[in-house]
Amino acid sequence: MWLIFGVSIFLLKLPSCQTLPMLGSCFVNGIVSPSISRANSVTFCSNADGGSSLLFGRFTGNDFIDIFCHRNSTGGMTLFNMNSIQVLSIARTFCEGGWRLMTADLNGDSNQDLVCLRADGSVSYLLNTDGGTFLTAAEQNINASFTCNKTLIFGDINGDNKDDIVCQNEDGIIHFALTNSSNLATGLFTSQQTFPTSWCNGTMDQIMKGDLNGDGKIDLLCHAERTYLRSALISSGASFEEELFEMELEVCGDENQFLLVRDINGDGYADLVCKSSDLTGTTKIIHNKPGEYFTDQSVRNEFRFCVNGGPTNFYVEDVNRDGFDDLVCQTSIAKRYIFISRCYF
Numbered sequence: 266m267w268l269i270f271g272v273s274i275f276l277l278k279l280p281s282c283q284t285l286p287m288l289g290s291c292f293v294n295g296i297v298s299p300s301i302s303r304a305n306s307v308t309f310c311s312n313a314d315g316g317s318s319l320l321f322g323r324f325t326g327n328d329f330i331d332i333f334c335h336r337n338s339t340g341g342m343t344l345f346n347m348n349s350i351q352v353l354s355i356a357r358t359f360c361e362g363g364w365r366l367m368t369a370d371l372n373g374d375s376n377q378d379l380v381c382l383r384a385d386g387s388v389s390y391l392l393n394t395d396g397g398t399f400l401t402a403a404e405q406n407i408n409a410s411f412t413c414n415k416t417l418i419f420g421d422i423n424g425d426n427k428d429d430i431v432c433q434n435e436d437g438i439i440h441f442a443l444t445n446s447s448n449l450a451t452g453l454f455t456s457q458q459t460f461p462t463s464w465c466n467g468t469m470d471q472i473m474k475g476d477l478n479g480d481g482k483i484d485l486l487c488h489a490e491r492t493y494l495r496s497a498l499i500s501s502g503a504s505f506e507e508e509l510f511e512m513e514l515e516v517c518g519d520e521n522q523f524l525l526v527r528d529i530n531g532d533g534y535a536d537l538v539c540k541s542s543d544l545t546g547t548t549k550i551i552h553n554k555p556g557e558y559f560t561d562q563s564v565r566n567e568f569r570f571c572v573n574g575g576p577t578n579f580y581v582e583d584v585n586r587d588g589f590d591d592l593v594c595q596t597s598i599a600k601r602y603i604f605i606s607r608c609y610f
């Protein structure tokens with residue numbers, strides 16, 4: 266029985282679809298082929314009162330990507346453990362009335378920690394040291410002088426396997442702070458540094474993260490005017506260097522499209538996923554050619570998936586931990602099913 270206002274999760278075991286011609290067997294008329302068997306389902310993250318959001322990541326000490334549910338207004342949290350296929354209620358609240366809850370691996374233990382960006386720009390976190398229950402963690406504010414009122418990004422800048430923190434404030438300045446695990450208990454990150462530039466500072470510009478050059482460090486990509494890719498800030502470990510692309514690429518510029526940066530083919534280089542949030546559900550994969558970044562020639566793999574799915578309905582995650590990203594769709598109709606497909610690109 267499906268609860269009308271619940272979220273139901275379907276784990277779909279798909280026949281592998283390694284090549285383009287086989288995509289038809291995964292996606293039929295824009296939805297996952299009905300012939301695919303349903304392995305598991307669960308009601309999760311009821312949306313009846315609105316204001317809940319989904320986060321994905323490793324929370325429970327294994328390689329499965331779990332789904333985390335956060336209620337913005339109350340700070341209530343539940344975790345869908347993908348390994349045990351069980352829902353875990355978390356008997357504490359965090360980030361209530363907050364601007365945004367995010368995940369990051371701050372201490373490098375491969376488990377996602379929780380980070381809260383509040384409306385006043387302050388950033389606090391809970392370390393996940395107890396398998397995703399967050400019962401034992403003390404809430405910690407990071408170095409009080411680090412505030413962020415525009416774009417906050419977590420990623421490993423220096424390649425030490427711990428996520429560092431990058432912010433572009435409303436003044437357009439990009440600043441970042443490196444995590445230091447011996448300081449996490451006190452919230453002190455190494456002193457903040459700035460990257461003084463007006464890079465990606467237009468009102469419509471969007472900064473995205475991804476390892477663009479395959480060196481294990483997070484770089485920043487500017488989706489200028491939410492349309493053009495012209496340059497990136499490449500991490501040198503200690504700072505960033507601006508790199509202009511040889512060819513400007515127009516990508517995902519329609520109003521109803523949005524861009525994700527993910528390593529789709531598992532080669533260590535971040536690729537692009539452009540998704541239409543309209544009735545077509547058109548999803549386009551643009552591969553990052555090692556050494557060349559994105560070129561028009563690298564555009565391939567276009568299919569329909571997650572009709573009407575917007576940025577809060579569509580995710581690309583390696584849910585089944587096979588080393589390849591899967592597509593996740595939380596349908597925007599009342600039942601809010603989550604479909605997880607398993608395809609290779």
Ligand SMILES: *[C@@H]1O[C@H](CO)[C@@H](O)[C@H](O)[C@H]1NC(C)=O
Nearest residue numbers: 316337338362363364365366
């Ligand atoms: C969370 O709630 C605050 C206050 O109600 C609101 O301003 C903000 O947009 C919400 N954030 C999200 C991610 O829903």
Ligand SMILES: *[C@@H]1O[C@H](CO)[C@@H](O)[C@H](O)[C@H]1NC(C)=O
Nearest residue numbers: 386412413414415434435436
């Ligand atoms: C955002 O942060 C910057 C840098 O800290 C500050 O100059 C600016 O006043 C803040 N803006 C708002 C609206 O809080």
Ligand SMILES: *[C@@H]1O[C@H](CO)[C@@H](O)[C@H](O)[C@H]1NC(C)=O
Nearest residue numbers: 435436437438462463466467
């Ligand atoms: C970034 O944009 C804001 C808003 O338009 C502007 O006030 C600020 O001066 C810009 N910063 C830089 C470094 O260009």
Ligand SMILES: *[C@@H]1O[C@H](CO)[C@@H](O)[C@H](O)[C@H]1NC(C)=O
Nearest residue numbers: 444445446447448454455456
């Ligand atoms: C990390 O913090 C410890 C303790 O404060 C300090 O001694 C050490 O130098 C810091 N490491 C780095 C790389 O900043």
Ligand SMILES: *[C@@H]1O[C@H](CO)[C@@H](O)[C@H](O)[C@H]1NC(C)=O
Nearest residue numbers: 408410411453454455456457
């Ligand atoms: C906290 O941030 C300020 C401002 O960037 C910086 O000057 C200071 O060194 C930081 N404190 C520590 C202990 O990292």
